[in-house]
Amino acid sequence: MKIKALNGFKDVLPDEVGLWREVENQAREVFRTFHFSEIRLPILEKTDLFARSIGADTDIVEKEMYTFVDKQVTMRPEATASLMRAYIQHSLHTQKPVQRLFTIGPMFRHERPQKGRLRQFHQIDVEILGSANPRVDAELMAMAAQLFDRLGISVSLEMNSLGCPACRPAYRKLLLEFIESRIDKLCDDCKRRSTRNPLRVLDCKKPACRQEVESAPSIIEHLCQECSEHFSVVQQSLDSLGVSYQLNKFMVRGLDYYVRTTFEFITDQLGAQSAVCAGGRYDGLIELLGGGKIPGIGFAMGIERLVLLLQQKNELKGAGNGIDLFLAGLGDGASDFCYQAMHELRTLGFSADMDLESRSLKSQMKQADKAAASYTLIVGDQELEAGKATIRNMATKEQKEITLSSQAIATELEGGQY
Ligand code: ATP
Ligand code: MG
Numbered sequence: 001m002k003i004k005a006l007n008g009f010k011d012v013l014p015d016e017v018g019l020w021r022e023v024e025n026q027a028r029e030v031f032r033t034f035h036f037s038e039i040r041l042p043i044l045e046k047t048d049l050f051a052r053s054i055g056a057d058t059d060i061v062e063k064e065m066y067t068f069v070d071k072q073v074t075m076r077p078e079a080t081a082s083l084m085r086a087y088i089q090h091s092l093h094t095q096k097p098v099q100r101l102f103t104i105g106p107m108f109r110h111e112r113p114q115k116g117r118l119r120q121f122h123q124i125d126v127e128i129l130g131s132a133n134p135r136v137d138a139e140l141m142a143m144a145a146q147l148f149d150r151l152g153i154s155v156s157l158e159m160n161s162l163g164c165p166a167c168r169p170a171y172r173k174l175l176l177e178f179i180e181s182r183i184d185k186l187c188d189d190c191k192r193r194s195t196r197n198p199l200r201v202l203d204c205k206k207p208a209c210r211q212e213v214e215s216a217p218s219i220i221e222h223l224c225q226e227c228s229e230h231f232s233v234v235q236q237s238l239d240s241l242g243v244s245y246q247l248n249k250f251m252v253r254g255l256d257y258y259v260r261t262t263f264e265f266i267t268d269q270l271g272a273q274s275a276v277c278a279g280g281r282y283d284g285l286i287e288l289l290g291g292g293k294i295p296g297i298g299f300a301m302g303i304e305r306l307v308l309l310l311q312q313k314n315e316l317k318g319a320g321n322g323i324d325l326f327l328a329g330l331g332d333g334a335s336d337f338c339y340q341a342m343h344e345l346r347t348l349g350f351s352a353d354m355d356l357e358s359r360s361l362k363s364q365m366k367q368a369d370k371a372a373a374s375y376t377l378i379v380g381d382q383e384l385e386a387g388k389a390t391i392r393n394m395a396t397k398e399q400k401e402i403t404l405s406s407q408a409i410a411t412e413l414e415g416g417q418y
Pocket of ligand 1: 111117120273274277301302
């Protein structure tokens with residue numbers, strides 16, 4: 001019996017890896033220009049880290065975590081909590097007043113798998129720690145927008161403010177009154193959550209619930225002075241950087257730790273999986289996890305969804321998998337030469353491959369095509385004796401005769417790169 005991958009766990013095959021690398025490379029390049037450093041974090045953490053930071057009433061903690069119950073450890077469902085843990089554990093705040101960090105890797109959530117929704121998925125996670133300045137919020141969103149631009153993906157930015165512990169309780173009360181007036185019409189999840197965390201009702205994806213809360217009071221109209229000022233500066237800063245956005249009063253985000261600015265970049269190209277990037281400010285989180293009173297803001301992008309969008313544009317498929325040279329040797333002597341030359345060229349930094357099974361020229365040319373080789377070297381035993389070989393530019397189909405030596409081949413390959 002054949003063993004298959006688990007439901008919701010996906011192999012990324014070589015054809016698709018080019019797109020993954022494109023996303024990751026562009027992200028690294030943009031983050032470098034915004035002065036971010038990379039951090040790499042473990043996949044397994046104490047369950048308590050997530051329960052405490054993400055919040056007990058959230059979908060993630062309630063039903064989506066992969067937990068080893070006997071060991072009280074969990075495969076991370078997101079990266080922010082782990083990154084905060086590392087930041088506190090290594091006292092990173094003492095190295096720089098403002099830390100700008102990013103990490104890329106797999107996350108695990110036991111959800112119902114669908115297009116763009118997996119159980120092992122990958123995030124690019126970005127955090128700025130140590131600044132409460134609203135300009136930082138705008139800078140972070142502008143950076144994400146720049147990455148989408150570079151990738152040629154069109155998305156729209158939606159933003160909200162969730163207030164802070166000073167103004168949220170009063171709004172919460174108001175919202176609860178509103179919800180209670182129509183509780184019968186809401187789904188069971190919403191009913192259950194309404195008393196514990198009424199804001200989560202605004203986030204329900206069920207159309208009936210959405211319709212019911214349409215006229216709910218908007219938190220933006222109930223912000224305290226500080227939160228209101230913060231939110232205005234965020235908007236002015238986005239305007240000054242030329243980043244467009246829309247306000248969305250229903251966006252509360254599925255994690256409990258957010259305060260003030262929250263945002264999502266959404267697409268209409270992926271059905272229900274519309275969010276490609278989501279984030280917000282979490283000024284109390286570091287303190288909640290035993291660190292100092294240090295503010296922070298961050299976002300996470302889902303790589304699978306970005307790759308789907310790139311695939312839908314039908315671009316760059318398999319990009320980056322081609323080789324510089326395929327060596328086609330005909331006859332034993334020619335094969336021996338190719339085998340050694342291939343190694344020398346690889347040592348010089350060229351990617352090269354050959355056929356080791358003495359197949360026909362026709363078959364070797366087919367292999368060169370499949371390998372997406374830029375050049376093919378063709379050597380028979382006669383050429384070998386004459387010290388010559390034919391090199392073929394696979395794109396232009398031009399052929400020319402060159403001296404049979406690794407150096408001459410290298411010069412030819414280099415010439416082709418400019
Ligand atoms: P959604 O509303 O789609 O469930 P979320 O609010 O749970 O998203 P976050 O926890 O904020 O998402 O994660 C940030 C990003 O990670 C999402 O915008 C999405 O692009 C991606 N993401 C989240 N869950 C998954 C998943 N199960 N499979 C693939 N990508 C995901
Ligand atoms: Mg989710």
